[in-house]
Amino acid sequence: xxxxxxxxxxxxxxxxxxxxxxxxxxxxxxxxxxxxxxxxxxxxxxxxxxxxxxxxxxxxxxxxxxxxxxxxxxxxxxxxxxxxxxxxxxxxxxxxxxxxxxxxxxxxxxxxxxxxx
Numbered sequence: 001x002x003x004x005x006x007x008x009x010x011x012x013x014x015x016x017x018x019x020x021x022x023x024x025x026x027x028x029x030x031x032x033x034x035x036x037x038x039x040x041x042x043x044x045x046x047x048x049x050x051x052x053x054x055x056x057x058x059x060x061x062x063x064x065x066x067x068x069x070x071x072x073x074x075x076x077x078x079x080x081x082x083x084x085x086x087x088x089x090x091x092x093x094x095x096x097x098x099x100x101x102x103x104x105x106x107x108x109x110x111x112x113x114x115x116x117x
């Protein structure tokens with residue numbers, strides 16, 4: 001039986017999906033920073049292309065996984081097109097993924113029920 005939440009109540013699956021998006025966003029942002037800040041300078045200034053040969057595909061896979069999880073999350077929740085576009089545009093900017101992760105974290109905190117003392 002599928003987990004269906006009553007109206008005005010969040011499904012645990014929605015929170016899990018948002019958490020997955022948050023973690024993937026952090027991973028994608030980290031691989032982009034490593035690629036741009038370490039691997040590319042080592043290739044061009046140090047004559048060491050191995051860093052780009054390793055980090056390039058890792059970042060490419062991370063970015064594709066990130067896009068896939070954005071598609072999954074936006075289709076499973078009621079995201080507006082502007083939110084999806086923002087998540088994609090920020091992902092191509094260095095450190096934009098970290099900003100995305102913080103926005104997703106805020107969404108998660110709003111969806112979780114408040115703990116009572």
